[in-house]
Amino acid sequence: xxxxxxxxxxxxxxxxxxxxxxxxxxxxxxxxxxxxxxxxxxxxxxxxxxxxxxxxxxxxxxxxxxxxxxxxxxxxxxxxxxxxxxxxxxxxxxxxxxxxxxxxxxxxxxxxxxxxxxxxxxxxxxxxxxxxxxxxxxxxxxxxxxxxxxxxxxxxxxxxxxxxxxxxxxxxxxxxxxxxxxxxxxxxxxxxxxxxxxxxxxxxxxxxxxxxxxxxxxxxxxxxxxxxxxxxxxxxxxxxxxxxxxxxxxxxxx
Amino acid sequence: xxxxxxxxxxxxxxxxxxxxxxxxxxxxxxxxxxxxxxxxxxxxxxxxxxxxxxxxxxxxxxxxxxxxxxxxxxxxxxxxxxxxxxxxxxxxxxxxxxxxxxxxxxxxxxxxxxxxxxxxxxxxxxxxxxxxxxxxxxxxxxxxxxxxxxxxxxxxxxxxxxxxxxxxxxxxxxxxx
Numbered sequence: 001x002x003x004x005x006x007x008x009x010x011x012x013x014x015x016x017x018x019x020x021x022x023x024x025x026x027x028x029x030x031x032x033x034x035x036x037x038x039x040x041x042x043x044x045x046x047x048x049x050x051x052x053x054x055x056x057x058x059x060x061x062x063x064x065x066x067x068x069x070x071x072x073x074x075x076x077x078x079x080x081x082x083x084x085x086x087x088x089x090x091x092x093x094x095x096x097x098x099x100x101x102x103x104x105x106x107x108x109x110x111x112x113x114x115x116x117x118x119x120x121x122x123x124x125x126x127x128x129x130x131x132x133x134x135x136x137x138x139x140x141x142x143x144x145x146x147x148x149x150x151x152x153x154x155x156x157x158x159x160x161x162x163x164x165x166x167x168x169x170x171x172x173x174x175x176x177x178x179x180x181x182x183x184x185x186x187x188x189x190x191x192x193x194x195x196x197x198x199x200x201x202x203x204x205x206x207x208x209x210x211x212x213x214x215x216x217x218x219x220x221x222x223x224x225x226x227x228x229x230x231x232x233x234x235x236x237x238x239x240x241x242x243x244x245x246x247x248x249x250x251x252x253x254x
Numbered sequence: 255x256x257x258x259x260x261x262x263x264x265x266x267x268x269x270x271x272x273x274x275x276x277x278x279x280x281x282x283x284x285x286x287x288x289x290x291x292x293x294x295x296x297x298x299x300x301x302x303x304x305x306x307x308x309x310x311x312x313x314x315x316x317x318x319x320x321x322x323x324x325x326x327x328x329x330x331x332x333x334x335x336x337x338x339x340x341x342x343x344x345x346x347x348x349x350x351x352x353x354x355x356x357x358x359x360x361x362x363x364x365x366x367x368x369x370x371x372x373x374x375x376x377x378x379x380x381x382x383x384x385x386x387x388x389x390x391x392x393x394x395x396x397x398x399x400x401x402x403x404x405x406x407x408x409x410x411x412x413x414x415x416x417x418x419x420x421x422x423x424x425x426x427x428x429x430x431x
Binding site for chain 1: 342344348349353389401425429430
């Protein structure tokens with residue numbers, strides 16, 4: 001909430017409106033955090049690694065992929081650390097057998113939903129999903145594949161979208177809305193039938209809102225969004241621009 | 255020293271994993287002091303023998319013949335390894351899974367055929383509805399991903415198995431590698 005300028009100066013003063021500092025523990029290690037920081041952010045500040053897929057520094061959190069789940073003592077369910085705020089004296093465990101087991105299962109289920117063929121993918125070797133298989137020790141998929149049929153939309157002049165490789169992380173949606181301000185991308189459908197769409201589910205090349213900036217392509221964790229003309233393993237993504245854009249705009253709310 | 259009895263087979267795949275195996279180059283001479291290749295596309299035995307110590311399976315299970323082969327091989331092998339991405343995930347052969355068998359066949363034999371335009375019947379194995387990973391049919395003891403798995407990893411895994419050392423891939427090979 002914004003106050004009139006003379007009141008805002010007082011509201012902004014840390015000694016009048018201090019942000020509460022909490023102390024809690026992660027894997028038995030005592031940590032302190034601002035009350036508005038997520039568990040994921042505090043863990044990373046303290047050198048504790050938690051795997052993520054839908055998270056990207058510079059974008060708002062969505063909690064879509066659930067790979068960053070952690071155990072919180074006293075809670076029967078696992079919580080996604082990217083959208084969970086700490087409480088005083090909370091005890092967080094990031095690496096219990098239960099957590100590691102569920103993370104691997106979630107990753108395997110992502111592989112069953114679409115048709116991820118690393119060996120023929122433009123992003124082979126530069127893919128967040130592929131790296132996670134090594135990081136989480138996924139050796140194979142224990143579940144039946146769904147063999148769902150998905151389209152490739154190559155109607156855009158410079159980019160294409162292959163829904164076979166999409167993990168519904170919604171990074172494209174967020175960067176388009178929050179950074180580019182175009183909101184070309186959105187999601188339609190429910191559950192495993194969900195898919196990312198441009199405008200009102202029109203071909204990307206016919207989108208009237210798309211500015212052609214390509215930010216969605218650069219933030220996509222897999223080969224789902226790629227530049228045309230790239231062959232197997234040639235699509236490397238450039239994401240360094242995000243934190244700078246955020247900083248230059250002085251936008252700390254996200 | 256008794257040599258361990260090794261079998262390799264090639265189901266629905268491109269033979270690239272077997273080529274990568276051969277890429278261990280001169281190491282193959284020392285390796286063959288320790289293993290005996292009792293069944294493989296690289297040698298001339300036509301039937302799967304009994305008492306196999308170690309089986310390497312390349313390729314996905316895509317046809318009736320693949321299915322019969324993997325069931326027999328499993329029943330005669332102590333340790334079975336899913337060898338490469340096609341065996342582990344169905345990989346490229348699995349790309350037909352979003353289409354029906356009829357759509358796949360007509361794409362290959364009718365739409366893209368300059369002459370003939372006849373669907374195969376009888377003289378090639380019948381395709382199964384889906385091309386599936388090996389572990390969906392039989393128990394697999396070790397998964398060796400990669401397209402193909404690097405030669406060095408194949409050699410070190412074989413040596414570890416023969417010496418009875420604990421197996422760890424430790425990120426040395428991955429899907430699509």
